[in-house]
Amino acid sequence: MLKIAVPNKGSLSETAAQMLAEAGYVGRRDPRELVVLDPRNDVEFFYLRPRDIATYVGSGALDVGITGRDLLLDSESTATETAALNFGESTFRFARPEGTAIELADLQGARVATSYPGLVGAFLATHGITATLIRLDGAVESAVRLGVADAVADVVSTGSTLRKAGLEIFGPVILESTAVLISSGTEHPGAETLLRRLQGVLVARQYVLMDYDVPVTNLDEAVALTPGIESPTISPLHDPEWVAVRSMVPRFDTNHVMDALYAVGARAILVSPIHAARI
Numbered sequence: 001m002l003k004i005a006v007p008n009k010g011s012l013s014e015t016a017a018q019m020l021a022e023a024g025y026v027g028r029r030d031p032r033e034l035v036v037l038d039p040r041n042d043v044e045f046f047y048l049r050p051r052d053i054a055t056y057v058g059s060g061a062l063d064v065g066i067t068g069r070d071l072l073l074d075s076e077s078t079a080t081e082t083a084a085l086n087f088g089e090s091t092f093r094f095a096r097p098e099g100t101a102i103e104l105a106d107l108q109g110a111r112v113a114t115s116y117p118g119l120v121g122a123f124l125a126t127h128g129i130t131a132t133l134i135r136l137d138g139a140v141e142s143a144v145r146l147g148v149a150d151a152v153a154d155v156v157s158t159g160s161t162l163r164k165a166g167l168e169i170f171g172p173v174i175l176e177s178t179a180v181l182i183s184s185g186t187e188h189p190g191a192e193t194l195l196r197r198l199q200g201v202l203v204a205r206q207y208v209l210m211d212y213d214v215p216v217t218n219l220d221e222a223v224a225l226t227p228g229i230e231s232p233t234i235s236p237l238h239d240p241e242w243v244a245v246r247s248m249v250p251r252f253d254t255n256h257v258m259d260a261l262y263a264v265g266a267r268a269i270l271v272s273p274i275h276a277a278r279i
């Protein structure tokens with residue numbers, strides 16, 4: 001039986017649960033449940049704090065898990081990233097009071113507050129900087145104002161928390177993070193199925209199916225706009241001068257592609273959602 005670690009709280013928990021449900025797995029009915037058995041899929045889900053997931057998977061106690069790339073690296077666990085799951089995106093940045101923009105080297109000897117001391121310590125070490133890390137559980141943006149640190153290093157999403165605290169970003173990007181699937185390294189057939197199913201969910205979320213009719217003379221131009229993942233399907237129509245085309249198109253690009261197809265003579269352009277996919 002495959003043992004899977006899933007975030008029980010925080011930014012990643014809701015989307016992780018949704019993706020697993022779309023991938024055909026049983027979810028928990030009560031948010032206080034810690035373990036859920038899914039006998040039909042031969043898996044067992046363990047609902048854990050996202051920060052702890054890499055530790056459990058790295059130890060081999062659990063086979064795979066969903067967590068943040070930043071949390072995985074901070075844990076210094078031996079678990080490895082097997083796929084990016086394209087949600088929970090954030091950047092990890094240094095910040096300090098507005099108007100005092102400095103460069104990374106100025107952190108030498110400074111106090112840096114963070115909830116991710118493993119990640120920040122490793123980054124500073126590779127840049128040859130020795131700083132004092134002040135480890136805090138959260139709300140690290142307040143650490144400068146309250147005088148316990150000179151700068152902070154934290155997750156930035158919209159940047160509004162930093163702005164409200166009168167801080168501004170400086171220095172290089174420490175990390176681009178996203179939710180990831182991680183593995184203990186032991187081969188498990190169920191882990192491959194999970195990965196394929198999650199990739200199918202990602203495709204279903206990121207692509208739509210586009211159908212249109214186009215004159216044969218304009219087919220090459222139209223296909224160049226909708227190359228699909230492998231290659232589009234071309235079907236004959238009753239009128240020999242026209243063909244029907246079906247292709248997958250990135251969802252975010254749908255309207256631009258429809259405009260461009262119309263401009264090259266395509267008509268009856270239809271867009272449908274993809275319910276599930278196995279690529």
Ligand SMILES: Nc1ncnc2c1ncn2[C@@H]1O[C@H](COP(=O)(O)OP(=O)(O)OP(=O)(O)O)[C@@H](O)[C@H]1O
Nearest residue numbers: 009010011012050068069070088089090155157177
């Ligand atoms: N706006 C955000 N704030 C915090 N974490 C975010 C955000 N967007 C994405 N993430 C990612 O979520 C993960 C952190 O999740 P975690 O549940 O530990 O903290 P949280 O969402 O801040 O919850 P809490 O602070 O309530 O414990 C990290 O991988 C982080 O990169």
Ligand SMILES: O=P(O)(O)OC[C@H]1O[C@H](OP(=O)(O)OP(=O)(O)O)[C@H](O)[C@@H]1O
Nearest residue numbers: 138139140155156157158159160161162
């Ligand atoms: O760039 P933003 O969109 O403002 O988001 C980033 C903020 O959100 C998170 O805080 P959270 O609300 O989880 O509180 P915490 O610091 O106590 O974890 C994170 O630690 C940042 O403070």
Ligand SMILES: [Mg+2]
Nearest residue numbers: 010137138139
């Ligand atoms: Mg938080």
